[in-house]
Amino acid sequence: DARVTQTPRHKVTEMGQEVTMRCQPILGHNTVFWYRQTMMQGLELLAYFRNRAPLDDSGMPKDRFSAEMPDATLATLKIQPSEPRDSAVYFCASGLGMGSTGELFFGEGSRLTVL
Amino acid sequence: QKEVEQDPGPLSVPEGAIVSLNCTYSNSAFQYFMWYRQYSRKGPELLMYTYSSGNKEDGRFTAQVDKSSKYISLFIRDSQPSDSATYLCAMSLNTGFQKLVFGTGTRLLVSP
Numbered sequence: 001d002a003r004v005t006q007t008p009r010h011k012v013t014e015m016g017q018e019v020t021m022r023c024q025p026i027l028g029h030n031t032v033f034w035y036r037q038t039m040m041q042g043l044e045l046l047a048y049f050r051n052r053a054p055l056d057d058s059g060m061p062k063d064r065f066s067a068e069m070p071d072a073t074l075a076t077l078k079i080q081p082s083e084p085r086d087s088a089v090y091f092c093a094s095g096l097g098m099g100s101t102g103e104l105f106f107g108e109g110s111r112l113t114v115l
Numbered sequence: 116q117k118e119v120e121q122d123p124g125p126l127s128v129p130e131g132a133i134v135s136l137n138c139t140y141s142n143s144a145f146q147y148f149m150w151y152r153q154y155s156r157k158g159p160e161l162l163m164y165t166y167s168s169g170n171k172e173d174g175r176f177t178a179q180v181d182k183s184s185k186y187i188s189l190f191i192r193d194s195q196p197s198d199s200a201t202y203l204c205a206m207s208l209n210t211g212f213q214k215l216v217f218g219t220g221t222r223l224l225v226s227p
Contacts, residue, residue: 019171038140042121042217042219042220043159043217043220045215048214051119056214081170090177091158091159103161103164106159107158108157108158
């Protein structure tokens with residue numbers, strides 16, 4: 001059963017702490033996306049990778065957020081230091097890229113609360 | 116102004132009703148249009164996918180794109196309580212690019 005796996009599912013932390021979220025994309029998918037979802041803004045694209053190379057991180061606050069893909073089976077999103085306004089659900093999604101229907105497969109999300 | 120606008124709802128209908136969900140967008144370069152369905156505390160899942168203008172039907176669901184008006188719709192016939200979810204429209208410049216821009220989602224509640 002191929003699926004995108006995200007950890008942790010829930011995280012409560014205090015302002016100023018470092019938060020790391022991890023994502024295992026579907027095996028064989030070469031594009032990986034990080035989205036943030038809030039009630040007010042909906043789904044916002046933070047960053048995405050193709051073949052592990054970062055293509056666009058313009059949606060990410062550069063001073064505190066960083067995204068990496070150390071290998072084809074792991075993508076990470078780090079927030080340091082975290083702030084209450086970072087509270088949201090963070091989704092990882094993967095896809096097949098060129099030549100496919102363009103469908104993105106989403107994980108179940110990491111729900112972050114920063115106190 | 117957001118690039119994609121969608122009424123957040125909630126939209127409450129009785130079982131069996133026809134539901135119409137809509138999005139407007141500002142970027143005329145969008146070519147691919149999708150509807151994702153998101154159940155509570157789950158990730159979005161692709162429901163319908165259309166290219167350019169026209170209609171596409173899949174069972175009880177019909178997706179409609181009017182590029183001249185920059186307006187897309189999703190119709191659900193014979194709505195069921197299991198259709199209760201948030202429906203997000205999404206669009207992209209081209210399929211291989213996969214950089215999707217999402218609407219904020221419309222929450223649909225279908226009561227038995």
